[in-house]
Amino acid sequence: MKLIGTSASSYVRKVRVVLAEKKLDYQFVQDDVWADDSQVPASNPLGKIPCLVIDGGEVLFDSRVIVEYLDTLSPVGKLIPAKGRERAVVKTWEALADGVVDAAVLARLEAHWVPRGDGERSQAWIERQLRKVHDGLRFMGQRLGDRPYCSSVSLSLSDIAVGCALGWLEFRFPEITWRNAHPNLGRLLDKLMQRPSFAETRPS
Incomplete structure (x- = not known):
């Protein structure tokens, strides 16, 4: 998995903390959404971070969507109740x-x-x-x-x-x-x- 974002963002940090708590491997790619050469719009047409690139090149965005997905990937440290x-x-x-x-x-x-x-x-x-x-x-x-x-x-x-x-x-x-x-x-x-x-x- 590849996480696109910045270390200054609260939303990106939320995803990074969940990744760490779930003990999931990923690559962190820093990208400034305000920069003219930002690559974020290529992953998220809304131009927002975080973006998570998963198997097959599919991209998930919005931190709430991403953390919910991540919590399903491992039984370690369940963070969201099932129902x-x-x-x-x-x-x-x-x-x-x-x-x-x-x-x-x-x-x-x-x-x-x-x-x-x-x-x-x-x-x-x-x-x-x-x-x-x-x-x-x-x-x-x-x-x-x-x-x-x-x-x-x-x-x-x-x-x-x-x-x-x-x-x-x-x-x-x-x-x-x-x-x-x-x-x-x-x-x-x-x-x-x-x-x-x-x-x-x-x-x-």
Whole structure:
């Protein structure tokens, strides 16, 4: 398998962590989707990462699709329940974590995208997206409570998605002091960072 993406992406990191936890071999090909010579559109017409090239040259894209596929490839470290409420809860945690990153990315692009001049940027839009980030973090903290993991007694995709989102916020938005408001989320991330899958995929 070949994974196309960047080490700075939370969505790509989520896939890399799952690959590591499932002990699956792959080749990591770094590609900047913003570069004029990016090869990503040849794999994903939407021009988004991650993309996973599998046997026969077929390409899977969207991190949620990819991690669901990967979890079926090995019985090692099952990360997504097979069915029912437990499965829905894990996927909801993933949607929440990805949604926080989605909103933060939109805020960052509005503030820093080079082709847009300062007079064209909307502070109201930035603040709207950052409210979603803060609301999402508050919801995560409330839902986690004093439990050791988000939705189970052991590691699941819930924790991987949340950990990748929190790590990306620390990387791109150090001014958001979410650890002060939600120390339980900080403890979760610190625990996850002790795992090689997280330690070796720190965003850069």
